[in-house]
Amino acid sequence: TVAHAGDGNLHPLVLFDAKNPDEAVAAKKAGEEILDICIAMGGTITGEHGIGLEKLDAMPRMFDPADMAAMRKVKMTFDPDDVLNPGKMLPPDVGKPLPTKQEITQ
Known part of the structure; x- marks a missing residue:
């Protein structure tokens, strides 16, 4: 170590x-x-x-779904087209689409 x-x-x-x-x-x-x-x-x-x-796949073991959703909202707020490090900041959310621009601004 x-x-x-x-x-x-x-x-x-x-x-x-x-x-x-x-x-x-x-x-x-x-x-x-x-x-x-x-x-x-x-x-x-x-x-x-x-x-x-x-360690991306380990994130849901540490963070609950609400925390993961909040991180996704922050990412989509600053990068709505997912062009900044796509697939490298958050694990794929299998079965759930990313929030839309409209959902983020609400």
Whole structure:
């Protein structure tokens, strides 16, 4: 683990052989378990660098649907055409369309 001990930022580093499919699966599972423990202990899934593509799918595990909807509204307010980092700031909301411009301004 790499860490900023003074401010509580941990950067777990799970080493594995990428050529070994079993190790890759085990490393991914370990990473997901680490995130779950962080959330359960009142921590966050990210540090100073933002969520990143790797952790987008973990956001709904940390944030409730209302928080996710609020983040989508903010994103759509400033980027209604979704041209700024499309697909990189929020996970896809499967089954729910993004709010329309009219819904955002209401």
